[in-house]
Amino acid sequence: MKKKSEILKKLFFSTLYLSAFTFGGGYVIVSLMKKKFVDELHWIGEEEMLDLVAIAQSSPGAIAVNGAIVVGYKLAGLAGALTAITATILPPFIVISVISAFYAAFRDNAVIGQLLQGMQAGVGALICTVVYDMGSGIVKKNDTLAISIMILAFTAVCIFRVNVIAVILVCAGIGVIRGICNKRRAA
Numbered sequence: 204m205k206k207k208s209e210i211l212k213k214l215f216f217s218t219l220y221l222s223a224f225t226f227g228g229g230y231v232i233v234s235l236m237k238k239k240f241v242d243e244l245h246w247i248g249e250e251e252m253l254d255l256v257a258i259a260q261s262s263p264g265a266i267a268v269n270g271a272i273v274v275g276y277k278l279a280g281l282a283g284a285l286t287a288i289t290a291t292i293l294p295p296f297i298v299i300s301v302i303s304a305f306y307a308a309f310r311d312n313a314v315i316g317q318l319l320q321g322m323q324a325g326v327g328a329l330i331c332t333v334v335y336d337m338g339s340g341i342v343k344k345n346d347t348l349a350i351s352i353m354i355l356a357f358t359a360v361c362i363f364r365v366n367v368i369a370v371i372l373v374c375a376g377i378g379v380i381r382g383i384c385n386k387r388r389a390a
Contacts, residue, residue: 218271218274219291236274240252247278249340255273271284
């Protein structure tokens, strides 16, 4: 029991820290979650982290919260999911509450405007890092079908403006069909 409470405590403070000092949305926090939980703490393998991110992305809601749910649940069950959710939503909740109380002052402040513009550039770089990490994970497997799906999905969304939900559903369908075919081949 002590081990689980230690995991919950470390999970809470890790996700609280990540949420408090992550600007730019869910994709940025996913990259930092990978660094913390895969590279530093070794609680989750890199392949498993990619799977958890895929689940978080395909679920409705904010990817940061969804990512916290799946990582927390993987580590400590329902208590881990609730702990990670609480730690993830607490910093933005506090910040948004403060900003909403002083909205008029923030809206017209030139320094805040410049700060936000500078942060946008950094956020763009962090999102590129997430794309690179996830894409290179797929390329490292040297799986022609997975690489083709990645390229086609990117092309469909970015060039042809196909609805993301349709792309996710088609990719999920391809994954199911591939899984069935692999089971039949193995049998």
